[in-house]
Amino acid sequence: MAAAITRETRILGAPLVLFLLALLGFPTILNLVYSVSDVGFETLRAPRLEGLGNFQQVLADPSFWNSLWFSLRFGAVTAALE
Known part of the structure; x- marks a missing residue:
């Protein structure tokens, strides 16, 4: 069954x-x-x-790294304050 x-x-x-x-x-x-x-x-x-040229271009862009670090810090602070 x-x-x-x-x-x-x-x-x-x-x-x-x-x-x-x-x-x-x-x-x-x-x-x-x-x-x-x-x-x-x-x-x-x-x-x-x-x-992979698109990925190389993004990884070489300083704006990407600034945005990434800002997002990571923002997420960490938000999670810590919650």
């Missing part, structure tokens, strides 16, 4: 699992593709792969 319930549960739960995989997986994969591409409004449908 327990095996039948497990099988039935899997069969009934499969559409939900597939839906959640599509709902979460597609945007995640698209985000990863866009993060290593040169994407603009003109090239949204056919992005040119850039590699």
Whole structure:
């Protein structure tokens, strides 16, 4: 009896699992593709792969580091005061 319930549960739960995989997986994969591409409004449908250049550019930007440290300090102070 327990095996039948497990099988039935899997069969009934499969559409939900597939839906959640599509709902979460597609945007995640698209985000990863866009993060290593040169994407603009003109090239949204056919992005040119850039590699890790986008990440190198961000890591070399002093504004990124200032924003990161400010956010970390703000989060730490907020958590400590709460």
